[in-house]
Amino acid sequence: MRNLKVHYFQHIAGEGFGSCYAYLKAMGAEITATEFFALPLDSQLDIDALPHVDEVDLLMIMGGEMSVNDEANYPWLKIEKRWIRRYLATEKPAIGLCLGGQLIANALGANVSRNPIQEIGWTLINRSQPVLENVFQIPDRMKVMQWHSETFDIPKGAIRLAENHACVNQLYQIGKNVLGFQFHPEITPHSLNIFIDHEEENRVFNNASLQSLNTLRHSQQQDYQMGNMLLNHAIDFVLKIE
Template sequence: MKKLKVHYFQHIAGEGFGSCYDYLKAMGAEITATEFFALPTDSTIDIDALPLVSDVDLLIIMGGEMSVNDEANYPWLKIEKRWIRRYLASEKPAIGLCLGGQLIANALGANVKRNPQQEIGWTLVNKSNHIPEAYFQLPEELKVMQWHSETFDIPKGAIRLAENTACANQMYQIGRNVLGFQFHPEITPHSLNIFIEHEEEDCVFKEAYTQSLSSLKKTQKLEYSMGNQLLNRAIDYVLQV
């Protein structure tokens, strides 16, 4: 039986692959990564340094602190988006998480801009109305981890799956094989601690829809499970192309 080849794009040092690592390993997946965070901010890479599209069965694009629009400071973003477009043209499965969801949308021509509200912490997200039955189905309400200042427009040809009052576009689907998240279903205690450490150093979030770092440090293990299970279902869904 052919091994599932999963590749992920990582933008934060130490973040790892999130909650779905064990799930994919249990499926016998071979997991590889491109670590963009390891590149000097003033450097670029050749697109041929990235994997061959034919060598990837599932692409997962992780979050990050940079903006998709900040190509001047992160010139490799242009190459990453070019590769994403090439990959999506193959109609293979892809999942984007926060920055990853923004990168997929932007690679397809959608605008990524400052959201009216910054979101940080555990918030509620609602399933959008009138989602056709053939699309990925969500619970009516989800408690998820948010960590963003910007947001994506829904790409042309996509459908919005989730929303809330702070940020209209929380999740989208393209075709049968691509899911983009604004939130972090992959969050684990380890990755949350990294997010908190970065925020304590940089003090980026100051607006209304934020949860205090002190309360986030007290997050109970059960709170991670809804998002983690959603991501596992999302993986199953896009792989059934």
């Protein structure tokens, strides 16, 4: 039996694979990446330059600072969404994180738009669904890392799994093989510091429900653990590992 082949789409240099890298490597996974941020902005990416869907057993789509709607400035977004649709048609496992969750939703025809409140920092989310068979289970309430200005509508045929007062759509499930997160369960101390440095430099969040950046720099290890464990469970769920 061949090793699990995991491919991830990365959109900015500071937003890499995060906490689940070690978990997947412990499974013996072969991990490859497409680094869209390394492409020239005027690059005319051909879809055939991306991996063939038959070569991917699990797709992970990471976050990023761009909007899924900004195809004019990031022309590779259109090709990425075409590839995502092609991949999802095979009913293989996929997980989208923040921008990644928005990309899956948008590729399937759902709207992505400005959220009424920008979310940044550790916030609480609530489970939307009762405990049902074949539904990914999350705690009734949990603290997660948020870092977004936009949000997705729930794609047709998907179910909403989590919500909070600031953003009604926090997590959705499609079938038994696709999960789209609005928050960042993969966050680590290293990646959070990169987020904070970027925000201090660019001041993207000006209407945010936020904690101070200095407070976030002093996040405790236990703050990360619940989200990291949730992402590991999500991987098991879409891969159908008992």
